[in-house]
Amino acid sequence: MTFLSRLVFSLTVALLPLRVYAQTPPTPTPTAPKSAAFQASAFQMMPLGAVKPAGWLQRQLRIQADGLTGHLDEFWSDVGPNSAWLGGSGEGWERGPYYLDGLLPLSYLLDDATLKAKAQKWIDWTLQSQRPDGAIGPAKNKDWWPNMLVLKSLMQYQEATGDKRVVPFMEKYFAYQSSQLAANPLHEWAKYRWAEELLPIRWVYEKTKNPQLLTLAQQLAGQGYNWQQMYAQFPFTEPTSVESLGLSKGLTNKSLQAHGVNNAMALKMPALWGMTGGTTADRQSIYQQIKVLDQYHGLPNGMYSGDEHFSGRNPSQGIELCAVVEAQYSYEQLLALLGDPAFGDRLEKITFNALPATFDPTMWAHQYDQQPNQVLVSKAKRQWSTNGDDSNVYGLEPWFGCCTANMHQGWPKFAANLWMASPDGGLVAAAYAPSELTTQVGKTDITIREETDYPFRDNIRLVVAKSAKKVTFPLRLRIPAWADKATVTVNGKPVADAPKAGTFYQLKRRWQQGDVVELRLPMDVRVQPGYNQSVSVERGPLVYGLKLGEQWDKLRDRPNQADDYTVRATTPWNYGLLLPSANPTNAFQVKELPTTGVVFSPDSAPVELRVQGMRLPEWQMAQNSAGPPPASPVARPAGSTPETLTLIPYGATNLRITSFPVVRP
Secondary structure, three states: OOHHHHHHHHHHHHOHHHHHHHOOOOOOOOOOOOOOOOOOOOOEEOOOOOEEEOHHHHHHHHHHHHOHHHHHHHOOHHHOOOOHHHOOOOOOOOHHHHHHHHHHHHHHHOOOHHHHHHHHHHHHHHHHOOOOOOOOOOOOOOOOHHHHHHHHHHHHHHHHHOOOOHHHHHHHHHHHHHHHOOOOOOOHHHHHOHHHHHHHHHHHHHHHOOHHHHHHHHHHHHHOOOHHHHHHOOOOOOOOOHHHHOHHHOOOHHHHHOEHHHHHHHOOHHHHHHOOOOOHHHHHOHHHHHHHHHHHHEOOOOOEOEOOEOOOOOOOOOEEHHHHHHHHHHHHHHHHHHOOHHHHHHHHHHHHHHHHHOEOOOOOOEOOEEOOOEOEEOOOOOOOOOOOOOOOOEEOOOOOOHHHHHHHHHHHHHHHOOEEEOOOOOEEEOOOOOEEEEEEEOOEEEEEEEEEOOOOOOEEEEEEEEEOOOEEEEEEEEEOOOOOOOEEEEOOEEOOOOOOOOEEEEEEEEEOOOOEEEEEOOOOEEEEEOHHHOEEEEEOOEEEEEOOOEEEEEEEOOOOOOOEEEEEEOOOOOEEEEOOOOOHHHHOEEEEOOOOOOOOOOOOOOEEEEEEEEEOOOOOEEOOEEOOOOOOOEOOOOOOOOEEEEEEEHHHOOOEOOOEOEEOO
């Protein structure tokens, strides 16, 4: 058996617990049922404000509030006081609603009076904008798409405040839209993002049981794009280009189908429709979607390529920040809709890796496209499918301003959805981060404090911090698919049966104030196969990248601190890893560091991995990016000597190598 075949075999065995992601039902066929069949979600999301961030997560949200999110409206005209969504004559399409969709949850999670006041202006104007016929928003907007966005913010706002204006406002709008769709059907973006509106439709239906809402859902399904059908016969098995998508003549249906952000939103479409008016095949087709995306466009940061459209598995391809935050939101919804813990694994992977990696540590600058193998950030021609020269620059609005408006929802919605409720009156630890949940179980007020430095540490401590009386309910703990050595104790005593990886572990008991559950998720290093037989390195939910020296240079002055920057590496990047064929993970040494700093920054990363590697002189730049990794195994370069490499969490890097060639021992 050759070294490469031994390595692939050992990696395949190591990856077996993750195969849940690739298990799919038979290829589904598109459905258009004549009658709606509404089904409740497996889990119920908590109202905004029930979960409060703590520890490093609270600090991260504070960084966001002190950065672009908290100040963008002060100098960026698209969300400034002249926005048409505030009654002005400025931008009146998606950017105001996008901004509100992140600003609003951030303000309530931090209980920040200044941010709440900013969000309230958008809410009040929107609620006051409704015309007698039910139409909403700026009169100049004739597109259904921005309205779908603002409805999602209104859902969050009503749950946080109980404002009685919201539900009648939405019902009146839905009736208006239903009467207008025949004459003014969905088109362009709304046609491909139609399922976003199923969320507020379902939300209002659960409160009112108005059957006309399900009729509207059927109308939208009849006009919207059928993503399930596309993934059943996936047409984008190769990287796309301006020519292949026909973009030289303007927007095309093919380009909208291959668009990275559209596909991130579409992850939840078949399941949403399947539980609102569709079938079991609709609900289950998400597994086909994930399988196809991983197979043809999967990247080691948990995302797929989309710069701006599908671009293959080369780790120097990029993924748009808008797609990252929309994929997060889709996985949060899928976890609630279907109750499959695999979506929690997916959610954590992109939240702890792809999301922070596309910001500078202060969150005053972001990239439009991030690259897993990113060794130069500059304004230059690159191998993007369709994007422009400044797509990976750190700045205010590199390439296009949609991400400047939309990026704000990533951290707040993740924090808000760490906990969910189950139909049997229980609580669900859906994802893990330091937080505090305050809710009711039955008629009993209860507070659970989650004490942890996860994902940088493997221990999670859940403390019943407040409970007026003893109360019986099931507590479900998500056990990640990689955590095959998980342990659980209750008040210091181990549970009788061992938790199984890739499941929800249920504890049902009579809980009282002072009870403590400790969940330990041992984080073994994992080596994952990738493009050109390269490997990426994971530990727990974190992906690791090579730590590089960085030189930041200002490219353009902007208002406040929102300047544009280029970044170049001051240390070599073109390394392969020296891994033993039998047990490649034995090559790594783990060093844990304090979690008290800015955890997603190169200088304060809470974990380091050390591994031996060798410079590969033949691996050079191509089109201003790292060239494709040489196919592994790579022969050991003559005269070269091993070096100790330091890997840090992907989300803490600004420059990095994530997909490494393997050097033959």
